[in-house]
Amino acid sequence: MLQKMFLKVGEYIPEYRSRAVVFLADTMDEFLAAEEILKNHGHKFRGVQLKSSLFVSLPQLDIVTAVSIVLEDVLCLDDIFKKCQRKYMELIVPYSLFSADLLKRCERAERVIVSFSNEEELAGLNEMFKAFITWKRFPLMLNVPLCKIDVRDVKHAAEIYLRRMSGVVKPMACGGCLLQRYCSFNGKGFVPVPLVDAEKYAGVLTFLSDEDSTARF
C-alpha cells in the first residue's frame, strides 16, 4: 500500500507494521508511546502528527521520519524547519495564519494544508488558490464541511481524498448526508446542509466507494 494512514497509538495493530503510518499525538506521553512503537515499525515512513508547541519542545527526533505539524504560530517556523531536516514534513496551517508569504516560507514542506474554522473564512478561498498556484502547490484544505464547497470541483475536493476522519461526532443537522462519513465537520463554525442528490455526487461517491483504506493519498 503506497499510502499513509493516520491513527492513535491505541489503534495500532501488528498488521500495520508494513504500512506508512502517522500517529496522532496530543501530549508528550502520546508522542513517547508512538515513538516506542515506531522503533519496531517495519515501514520506512514513520510519522507523527502533533501541535507545533509540542513539536518544538521535543528532543531530537531520531526514529520519526515524517512529521505532520499543526501550526499554532508562525514564530516557531524556523525551529520547525531546523528540526525537520531530512524528514517528510506536512504543515497544517489555520486559515487565520495563512498568507502567500507564509506559503513561500514553507517551500521546504511537502504538503501545506489550510484548516478552516468558520464560514466567513471561505470568502478568501480564491486568493488562497492563487497563492498555491503561484508556489506550484496543490491546495489542501481541512475542516470545511463538504456541503459548503462543491466537492465535485477539484479545487474544492481536497479533504475528501486526504483521509477518512474517524471518531468525529456528527451533529444532528448532518443526518441523511451522503458524504457524512467522509466529512471532517465537527459541528463548529458552520451550518451544515445535508447532501442528498446521489446523481449529482455520483462521481465522488464512485471514487469513495472504490477505496476502502483508512488513507487515500
Added chain:
Amino acid sequence: MELKEFSFGNRVGYETNKNVELQVLSYIMLSRPDVVAFSNYIWSSEMAQDFARAIKQIDSRITVVLGGVEVDKNHLKSGVDFVITGEGEIALTELVDFLQGKCTIEDVSNVICVREGVVLENKKKVVQSLDTIPFPYRFSDVKHFDAVRIETSRGCVYNCNFCYYAQPEFRNFSLGYLRENLAYLFSEFSFRNLTFLDANFNTNAVRMFEILDMVEENVKKCGKKIEVHCELRPELIDAQMVGRMSGYSFRIRVELGFQSSNAIVLKLANRPTNLVRVKEALALLDKSSIAYKIDLMYGLPGDTFFSFLQSMQFLLRHALKQRKVVAHHFMVLNNTTFGMQEMVRFTPNTSSMILKTQTQDTFELYLTKLFVEMVNSELEWY
C-alpha cells in the same frame, strides 16, 4: 545529390541569442541547398515553420518542404512550398524527381502544394513492402550511440483516438530484413540500449520472440552488454511471455500504455482495456526481473478529477514496482481522430496540450498535475 541532416537537439527554455537558428541558417546560407526539408512533430513544428519563413528570406530560391505526422494543408503557409503527409520515403524521392524535371507534380504521392492559386492534394501512397526502406544506420557516420532505435513494424492494430500510430495501416518488416540489419547494428556500432519503436511489440508474440532471439544471438556473438526497451500492450502479457522474456541474457525494460482505468474515458478514446488482464500482467511483471513503466494520461475527453484519481489508485495498488505515478497531460495531435474534433488546445493548428474539455477546465488540469507531483514527492519517502 548531397544530403545533410540536422537535429535541433534538446533546447530548454527560450534562447535569446538564437544560437541554434543562427547555426542552421548560416550553414544553409553557405551550402545553398536546393531543398530544405523538415520533419515535424509536436516539439518541432512551430520552429520548423519559423525556419521556413527565415530560409526564404535568406534565399528565396530554396524549396522548403514540411513533413511528418504533424502536418496537413494548413501548414502551406509563408515560406512552405510543399507539405508531405503520411510516410515520406516514397514521397520525398518522387518530389526530388519532380524538382529535377523527371516527372510531373501529379506523379508525386502524399504531397500538398499550391499550383496556380489552387491547393493540390495528391494521391496517398503507403510503403507496402517495408523492406524496400533502407536501414537508416547504413548511412550513419557516427558509430557510438547510447541508444539505437529500430522499427520492426509500422502502424498499430489498435486505433486509439489520441494516437497516430495506427495510420496508415499495420505492416511488418520481414524477419530476414531484421536479421540482416540487427547483425549489422551489432557488428558495426557500440550502444548500450536497443529500443524497438513498435507501438505494441507483443502484438504477435511468436514474432516478438523470434526477434528477441535474434538479439540474444547477436548479444552472445558480439559479447555486448545491452538493455532492450520496447512498448507492450499489457493485456497481451501472460506468464509464459514474462517467463521467456526474463530468460534472456540482456535486461528488458518495457513501457506499458494504460492512460486510464475509467470505462467512459477509455470508450471515448476508442481504447478498450481489460483491467483484469492489466492487473494480472502487472502482478507477473512485479515478480519478474523485467523493469516497467506504466503511464496515465489526464485531460482526456470524459475524464474528471475523481475518475483520474481512480486511475491513480489503480496504479498505486497494482503497479507496485513502479512506486510513482507517471501521468502525461493529454496532447491533441494533428491528424488523429481527436485532433480532427473540436478541441480547445493551446496552439490551435499545431499539436499542443488540451486547455479544457467538456468535463474539466484549465485550472483543474493544472491542479491534476500538481496533485500527481505532490503524491510522487511523498512516495519518495516510502
